[in-house]
Amino acid sequence: MDLLRTSISKNYKLYITQCRRMHLLKKQAYINGQWVQSQSKVLFPVTNPANDSVITEIPDMDAHDTKHAVQVAANTFQTWRDTTAKERSRILRKWFDLCEKNSEDLAQVITAESGKPLSESRGEVAYGNSFLEWFADTARHINGEIIPSPWPNKQILLTRQPLGVVSVITPWNFPFAMITRKVGALMAAGCTCVIKPSEDTPLSALAAAELAHQAGVPKGVINVVTASRKNAPAVGQVMCEDHSVGCISFTGSTHVGKILYGLAAKGVKRVALELGGNAPFIVFASADIEHAVDQAMLAKFRNNGQACIGANRFLIHEDVYDKFVKEFKARIGSKCILGPGTKEGVTCGPLVNLEQAKKVSGLVDDAVSKGAKVLAGGKFATELGNKFYESTLLINVKPDMNIFTEEIFGPVATCLKFKNEAEALKIANSTRSGLASYVFTKDLGQAFRMSQKLEFGMVAINDGILSAAEPAFGGIKESGIGREGSLHGVEEYTDIKYTLMSGLDK
Incomplete structure (x- = not known):
């Protein structure tokens, strides 16, 4: 009986520890600073690939839910774009600090839904956190240029301005780090976003959103739309074609990247594509x-x-x-x-x-x-x-x-x-x-x-x-367009505006 009691006690303590470490496990999508269900109330399961057990069920969102999320991000952009670089840096730093504090909890979520060993999940969290730290610093170094003018009474100014709502579509292989690498950069630039994580690994994105919420990221800056494989094409189409979207940032296969590139071309939208390799x-x-x-x-x-x-x-x-x-x-x-x-x-x-x-x-x-x-x-x-x-x-x-x-x-x-x-x-x-x-x-x-x-x-x-986080990550040929990480990773989410200052001698 003593051995039985000891065994039960150990199993109970292990269960309690696992529950505590999974406190970042969210079961709803995240839009406008609130945890929400889909309009249809339909759910889909997220499973553990090691044993096919169901971890939880989350909202199976569709095109209508996605349009709402995009509109929220577009409305929020009107105020977020005017925040100072110093303020954006402060918020990103606080998000980084909370991710660092909750590193083990994040790793538990990643392993549960992706199957990777805990040691690798911990490595991914450290890697993902490094982007938030980097972009917190980089936010204050997005500079413009003053170009020597060919005219004596005029001055040429080039400034970098945030390009708007970014549709972020992320893969399952690094479900946390691909969020921070993209979202940290676009937030530093002054953009807002709608994230569509892989249907295989959406829980890491939701955990990251929860910590962003705790860090004081204003509602509407980050929005997470969850969808099953069945609804993914319709959700992706909205994220690529909605007129309020200024850029599509995607990491995934070359095949899917080409499809998204075609959809983006209809609106001549900016794309940041990190695609397959060989x-x-x-x-x-x-x-x-x-x-x-x-x-x-x-x-x-x-x-x-x-x-x-x-x-x-x-x-x-x-x-x-x-x-x-x-x-x-x-x-x-x-x-x-x-x-x-x-x-x-x-x-x-x-x-x-x-x-x-x-x-x-x-x-x-x-x-x-x-x-x-x-x-x-x-x-x-x-x-x-x-x-x-x-x-x-x-x-x-x-x-x-x-x-x-x-x-x-x-x-x-x-x-x-x-x-x-x-x-x-x-x-x-x-x-x-x-x-x-x-x-x-x-x-x-x-x-x-x-x-x-x-x-x-x-x-x-x-x-x-x-x-x-420091070098410029990206490929050529059919492996993608644009760069992630480094200062170049932030500049992907900005437009260069040329302002001519004339009449300076009047």
């Missing part, structure tokens, strides 16, 4: 192989491969190919621990949904059927559930395989051999994607040549992690 990870003969393998683990298996900047194609010089592949396989075997995100020691959680799980397994099966060889993984860990895919290493990958040309977005690394720098560049650039790329070399001249010739918006030399 990142090369290039290892030259001079590289420190142990370091390259360490960084490969970060570049590939962070968030179980579900990252737009995740390395897809590992291009290894023929002189070090066997050594790299051997070390990489060993590291995957020892470091990739698959399981539910709440379990101690787990480094790789489930894929976010069945659709994603089928896509990843389909790409591997296609590659194997065309001659690729599996050195590690290559199958579902069915004993854990239906969305746990083993960390996988493939060799003998060829350009005619789908896995070579498509973004994997899962825990699958493909290794290819190259002979020289020119061949590595040809293979790396043979994609319409142009987001991130990684190069490992001790040759300084080679590092600069690769940086110049790689057709990607971001190049990391001897590092597998390149994202932070």
